[in-house]
Amino acid sequence: MVDYSVNGSVAVLMVNNPPVNALGHAVRVGLKTGIERGAKDSRVRSIIIIGKGQTFPAGADIREFGKPSKEPWLTAVGNLIKTCSKPVVAAIHGTCLGGGLEIALFSHYRIAVSSARVGFPEVTLGLLPGAGGSQRLSRLTGLPVAMEMISSGRHVPARKAKEYGIIDEIVSGDLLKTALKFAQEVQSRPFKDRCLRYKVVPNADRVEEYASAALTQVKKKYKGFEAPVACVQAVRSSAELSYEEGMKRERDLFLQLGQSGQAKAQQYAFFAERAVTKWQMPGGSYKTAKPLPVRSTAVIGAGTMGSGIAVCLLSAGLPVYLLEQNEKFLQSGVKLIESIMAGSVKLGKVSMETAKRAATLLKPTLSYDDIKDVDLVIEAVFENLDIKKEVFSKLDKICKPSAILCTNTSTIDINRISSATSRPEKVVGTHFFAPAYHMKLLENIYGTKTSPEAVATVMKLGKTINKVPVLVKSCHGFLANRMNAPFSSEAIFLVEEGASPQEVDQVNEDFGMPMGPFKVRDLSGIDISWRINREVAKVLGTSITKETRFLGGNRYCGLNDDFYDKGRYGRKTGKGWYLYEKVGGKTAVADPEAEEIINSYRQSRGIVKRKITPQEIFERQFYSAINEGFRILEEGICNMPEEIDISWIYGFSYPKYRGGPMFYASQIGLQRVYDRICHYHETCPYSIHWVPNRLLKKLAENNVPFTQWANHVSKSKM
Numbered sequence: 001m002v003d004y005s006v007n008g009s010v011a012v013l014m015v016n017n018p019p020v021n022a023l024g025h026a027v028r029v030g031l032k033t034g035i036e037r038g039a040k041d042s043r044v045r046s047i048i049i050i051g052k053g054q055t056f057p058a059g060a061d062i063r064e065f066g067k068p069s070k071e072p073w074l075t076a077v078g079n080l081i082k083t084c085s086k087p088v089v090a091a092i093h094g095t096c097l098g099g100g101l102e103i104a105l106f107s108h109y110r111i112a113v114s115s116a117r118v119g120f121p122e123v124t125l126g127l128l129p130g131a132g133g134s135q136r137l138s139r140l141t142g143l144p145v146a147m148e149m150i151s152s153g154r155h156v157p158a159r160k161a162k163e164y165g166i167i168d169e170i171v172s173g174d175l176l177k178t179a180l181k182f183a184q185e186v187q188s189r190p191f192k193d194r195c196l197r198y199k200v201v202p203n204a205d206r207v208e209e210y211a212s213a214a215l216t217q218v219k220k221k222y223k224g225f226e227a228p229v230a231c232v233q234a235v236r237s238s239a240e241l242s243y244e245e246g247m248k249r250e251r252d253l254f255l256q257l258g259q260s261g262q263a264k265a266q267q268y269a270f271f272a273e274r275a276v277t278k279w280q281m282p283g284g285s286y287k288t289a290k291p292l293p294v295r296s297t298a299v300i301g302a303g304t305m306g307s308g309i310a311v312c313l314l315s316a317g318l319p320v321y322l323l324e325q326n327e328k329f330l331q332s333g334v335k336l337i338e339s340i341m342a343g344s345v346k347l348g349k350v351s352m353e354t355a356k357r358a359a360t361l362l363k364p365t366l367s368y369d370d371i372k373d374v375d376l377v378i379e380a381v382f383e384n385l386d387i388k389k390e391v392f393s394k395l396d397k398i399c400k401p402s403a404i405l406c407t408n409t410s411t412i413d414i415n416r417i418s419s420a421t422s423r424p425e426k427v428v429g430t431h432f433f434a435p436a437y438h439m440k441l442l443e444n445i446y447g448t449k450t451s452p453e454a455v456a457t458v459m460k461l462g463k464t465i466n467k468v469p470v471l472v473k474s475c476h477g478f479l480a481n482r483m484n485a486p487f488s489s490e491a492i493f494l495v496e497e498g499a500s501p502q503e504v505d506q507v508n509e510d511f512g513m514p515m516g517p518f519k520v521r522d523l524s525g526i527d528i529s530w531r532i533n534r535e536v537a538k539v540l541g542t543s544i545t546k547e548t549r550f551l552g553g554n555r556y557c558g559l560n561d562d563f564y565d566k567g568r569y570g571r572k573t574g575k576g577w578y579l580y581e582k583v584g585g586k587t588a589v590a591d592p593e594a595e596e597i598i599n600s601y602r603q604s605r606g607i608v609k610r611k612i613t614p615q616e617i618f619e620r621q622f623y624s625a626i627n628e629g630f631r632i633l634e635e636g637i638c639n640m641p642e643e644i645d646i647s648w649i650y651g652f653s654y655p656k657y658r659g660g661p662m663f664y665a666s667q668i669g670l671q672r673v674y675d676r677i678c679h680y681h682e683t684c685p686y687s688i689h690w691v692p693n694r695l696l697k698k699l700a701e702n703n704v705p706f707t708q709w710a711n712h713v714s715k716s717k718m
């Protein structure tokens with residue numbers, strides 16, 4: 001795990017633990033032994049620590065967290081480095097993160113190649129640097145930089161790290177050769193003062209000012225997360241306490257965080273995000289299918305989604321033909337793209353250079369002829385099967401045979417769309433979430449005839465455009481919207497029965513959702529849900545009237561329609577479930593007129609308002625969604641609960657520190673969740689989504705641990 005060799009007067013400790021040289025137990029033992037050996041070796045006058053392969057150690061081995069920790073701890077290894085009688089040089093390439101940066105900061109010198117990045121990403125795992133990083137970094141960089149770096153987990157490029165004082169020298173050429181030269185040079189220099197422990201924290205007297213600014217910022221930016229606050233507190237202690245006391249404070253905070261549910265959930269989410277990349281479908285998987293190259297693209301429909309999707313592709317440097325039905329819509333799409341780009345530049349999310357390049361890559365057109373040679377097309381026209389079929393039939397005729405034809409439909413079964421082509425194997429769903437340029441989920445959907453090659457192509461595309469792609473099997477609504485349906489229906493039913501929109505939103509926001517479901521409805525537009533309901537009715541061969549209480553045999557609430565009838569479409573009209581300061585305003589306040597609409601709705605239907613507890617609000621929304629999640633698993637729409645959780649985190653901004661709805665259910669206990677679902681099935685009998693799911697029942701009865709759930713998923717469809 002750590003190879004020891006001597007080159008002239010320099011000992012080289014080469015960490016060899018692919019893929020990221022994580023500092024697992026064997027590596028820690030190897031480093032300890034290596035330092036001890038180097039210190040004793042009479043040939044050796046200095047020591048290099050370097051990573052083999054792609055990186056310097058990228059941190060502790062996260063898989064060891066939560067298991068009994070085995071000595072030597074990283075702090076002990078670091079103390080050996082720090083007190084070594086010979087100077088130790090950290091030679092950095094790749095990603096020097098977490099425990100890796102701890103090791104580097106314990107070393108007496110740090111050199112790095114310019115492509116290297118350093119950081120303390122522990123906060124993203126619900127932790128803080130636990131081996132003294134919060135005490136040593138501030139001594140090098142000063143408090144504001146240390147507070148920001150540690151509470152954000154940001155990976156800092158080598159040149160910036162040199163400016164901060166973290167890296168001593170940026171080197172070029174072969175890292176080991178350069179490091180050997182550097183290590184020889186430092187042999188003659190005194191190095192005891194290189195030990196960060198003895199440095200004074202710069203501007204320590206301003207700690208109060210820095211800490212209060214940092215706390216205000218992290219509480220706003222990472223609302224609900226515990227670790228960023230603890231990170232600031234730990235760095236703060238480096239200025240307020242002695243080194244030893246600061247180390248103790250850091251360790252206490254580390255242990256507190258380590259035992260919290262948030263850390264467990266965030267570490268789960270880390271691996272879940274990686275698990276979903278290992279997709280499988282009938283006839284292929286990430287291991288067997290090869291993606292086709294995507295060098296040119298087209299987007300059909302330049303509305304809300306098409307424009308956002310074009311921004312994602314353009315930002316990744318892909319040329320985009322933007323095709324519309326007429327000049328007016330085309331121009332308004334181009335304007336929308338330009339304004340999204342300008343906004344992103346203003347917010348510092350996109351560089352001016354990228355925005356300028358994007359402008360040259362965008363090719364607006366009204367002609368299908370222009371797109372005949374593109375590698376991949378994404379359709380984002382109205383959510384109407386006939387229109388989509390017409391578009392796909394044209395694409396089938398015009399596009400080159402190898403082109404991948406994608407649809408951004410939010411609900412329609414891919415098989416119904418691909419049937420309009422002679423090449424259903426090339427047709428795949430790429431469902432973006434609004435706003436497409438911001439939300440990270442890309443729900444990729446395969447139909448019964450979609451080829452693994454087409455899937456591999458869109459899974460790779462997702463990564464290229466910086467999304468988190470999750471693969472699901474086609475069905476009406478797919479994964480995310482299918483689960484969201486009971487979640488948002490229950491929100492309306494709760495108001496129908498007596499809760500206020502504010503009460504429902506508050507419960508959601510207290511749980512950590514960035515916005516409650518009524519604020520979301522106001523944002524996306526009450527007219528949109530009105531239209532969707534009419535589409536559903538049309539498909540069911542019926543229509544919606546004031547008397548409609550059931551749709552397709554399922555409970556229906558017409559409150560949304562009453563708001564629509566009054567022209568209250570949400571933010572876009574300045575009022576909806578809430579009142580806004582102006583048309584397009586963002587500040588939602590309770591509105592007596594909205595309350596009046598709700599009251600008269602209840603009266604006209606003889607509904608007696610009742611008091612509903614926050615617990616009931618929570619359970620009815622989240623447990624109904626979880627029940628649907630188990631149905632999705634049971635039907636083989638996805639293969640593992642991680643796919644559901646990642647979809648919620650990146651599609652609906654579900655709080656990462658709770659892991660996702662399925663992980664959350666595992667934490668509550670499946671038997672309890674199942675019992676409550678049975679309870680609501682009895683008390684709310686008219687909603688199909690409360691029929692208790694059989695897979696959930698089986699897993700609950702057999703007390704199956706979360707990690708085994710995937711083994712019970714229907715693989716018969718593989």
Ligand SMILES: CCCCCCCCCCCCCC(=O)CC(=O)SCCNC(=O)CCNC(=O)[C@H](O)C(C)(C)COP(=O)(O)OP(=O)(O)OC[C@H]1O[C@@H](n2cnc3c(N)ncnc32)[C@H](O)[C@@H]1OP(=O)(O)O
Nearest residue numbers: 020022058059060061062063074097098099121130131274
């Ligand atoms: C009485 C008790 C007293 C106790 C006293 C307590 C004192 C405390 C002791 C000291 C504690 C020290 C704690 C510490 O050091 C903290 C840390 O270091 S936490 C870890 C910090 N590092 C990270 O968070 C990095 C995570 N990794 C990444 O961000 C990316 O993987 C990376 C940028 C490195 C590379 O990205 P990419 O090339 O895209 O590869 P992948 O992300 O796909 O990863 C490839 C593969 O590797 C697995 N992996 C990555 N990092 C780790 C890791 N740190 N540990 C384990 N495994 C890792 C990843 O899961 C992938 O494998 P799959 O099989 O595909 O999942």
Ligand SMILES: NC(=O)C1=CN([C@@H]2O[C@H](COP(=O)(O)OP(=O)(O)OC[C@H]3O[C@@H](n4cnc5c(N)ncnc54)[C@H](O)[C@@H]3O)[C@@H](O)[C@H]2O)C=CC1
Nearest residue numbers: 301302303304305306324325329380381382383409410434
């Ligand atoms: N709006 C949302 O929040 C989300 C929407 N979706 C899906 O994305 C698709 C598009 O939705 P929006 O962008 O919201 O709709 P939109 O109404 O904003 O835009 C649709 C665009 O398609 C154009 N169009 C219609 N027929 C066309 C044709 N035959 N050829 C070329 N262009 C044509 C229209 O002119 C319009 O500009 C729908 O399938 C929708 O279900 C998916 C995720 C979220």
